[in-house]
Amino acid sequence: MSVILAIESSCDDTSVAICNNGKITANVIANQTIHQNYGGVIPELASRVHQQNIVPAVQQALINAKVTKQDINAVAFTRGPGLLGSLLVGVSFAKSFALALNIPLISVNHMHAHILAHFIDDPKPNFPFICLTVSGGHTQIVLVKDYFDMEIIGETLDDAAGEAFDKTAKLLALPYPGGPLIDKHAQHGNPLAFKFAEPQIADLNFSFSGFKTSILYFIRKQEKDNPNFITENLDDICASVQHSIVQILLNKLKKAAKQYGIKEIAIAGGVSANSGLRNGLQQAADEQGWKIYIPAFQYCTDNAGMIAIAGYQKYLKKDFVGQDVSPMARMEF
Ligand code: KG4
Ligand code: ZN
Numbered sequence: 001m002s003v004i005l006a007i008e009s010s011c012d013d014t015s016v017a018i019c020n021n022g023k024i025t026a027n028v029i030a031n032q033t034i035h036q037n038y039g040g041v042i043p044e045l046a047s048r049v050h051q052q053n054i055v056p057a058v059q060q061a062l063i064n065a066k067v068t069k070q071d072i073n074a075v076a077f078t079r080g081p082g083l084l085g086s087l088l089v090g091v092s093f094a095k096s097f098a099l100a101l102n103i104p105l106i107s108v109n110h111m112h113a114h115i116l117a118h119f120i121d122d123p124k125p126n127f128p129f130i131c132l133t134v135s136g137g138h139t140q141i142v143l144v145k146d147y148f149d150m151e152i153i154g155e156t157l158d159d160a161a162g163e164a165f166d167k168t169a170k171l172l173a174l175p176y177p178g179g180p181l182i183d184k185h186a187q188h189g190n191p192l193a194f195k196f197a198e199p200q201i202a203d204l205n206f207s208f209s210g211f212k213t214s215i216l217y218f219i220r221k222q223e224k225d226n227p228n229f230i231t232e233n234l235d236d237i238c239a240s241v242q243h244s245i246v247q248i249l250l251n252k253l254k255k256a257a258k259q260y261g262i263k264e265i266a267i268a269g270g271v272s273a274n275s276g277l278r279n280g281l282q283q284a285a286d287e288q289g290w291k292i293y294i295p296a297f298q299y300c301t302d303n304a305g306m307i308a309i310a311g312y313q314k315y316l317k318k319d320f321v322g323q324d325v326s327p328m329a330r331m332e333f
Pocket of ligand 2 (some may be wrong): 110114135136169269302324
């Protein structure tokens with residue numbers, strides 16, 4: 001029997017989940033809206049809001065899961081990668097909770113957890129599988145051999161796919177975080193209206209910084225002829241940018257699947273909520289004979305459910321950390 005309380009505070013969402021014998025019975029996510037005023041996450045504000053949100057989020061998670069503090073057998077927390085000030089709030093809370101209740105402490109890598117979110121619901125992928133992990137800070141193709149035996153076989157050399165979405169949204173004067181808004185507008189636009197060149201990057205790696213600049217120059221050029229270019233073409237621009245990003249991601253994913261001879265394919269991270277990527281993956285699966293795994297929306301963007309399921313796997317192995325653990329692991333993965 002195990003009841004694990006998990007805390008995720010790596011960026012701007014304060015989340016608390018409970019895993020009861022391998023099942024997620026609560027996944028409370030308190031979003032921080034304050035950053036919308038600044039067009040991006042302000043680290044100092046994020047950590048302050050985590051401090052305000054963490055106790056109510058824990059209380060709500062206990063209520064949702066119908067358990068009390070005394071039922072908790074271990075506390076799992078995100079130990080990076082992430083913003084140091086934000087991580088500190090989560091790790092300090094987790095340490096105090098574990099100390100007060102005299103229960104073990106489990107540290108979880110945020111990127112592992114995005115991938116292990118696939119073990120929350122059925123169907124679960126079979127090892128080995130390939131996971132495209134796409135978030136606001138990372139873009140990685142990962143060969144997943146076992147729960148904690150993972151190898152990065154491709155990654156971005158500069159910006160992440162989520163950043164490409166968010167920075168394009170900023171160019172279009174859409175508020176932060178722009179990814180979901182680009183997705184929304186794209187649903188009414190023509191994905192082939194405008195063409196953006198695919199970056200030519202070796203191996204299984206990605207680059208999005210030049211891509212973002214090419215969109216900037218394209219928009220400036222169009223605005224010279226028509227100052228209302230953005231407002232008149234917003235849906236088509238969003239659909240075309242989204243289509244290009246999705247094609248870049250899927251082309252590398254196809255290359256990775258061929259290279260490793262693997263047909264079990266998953267996506268994870270905030271950008272896996274994107275409807276273009278989800279549909280594109282389904283099409284690629286039909287073409288390539290893949291078995292695909294797409295997380296439920298609540299487990300795509302940052303959430304403590306994924307930390308709880310990763311913590312559960314570590315709990316089974318008795319893989320605990322001491323009170324002296326630092327808030328950020330030296331290795332990113
Ligand atoms: O995994 P996540 O919540 O946080 C990080 O670990 O970074 O990912 C956040 C990223 C943001 O860049 C956000 O714009 C993007 O995921 N995102 C989306 C969508 N939903 C979230 N991008 C495109 N379409 C979406 N529907
Ligand atoms: Zn994340």
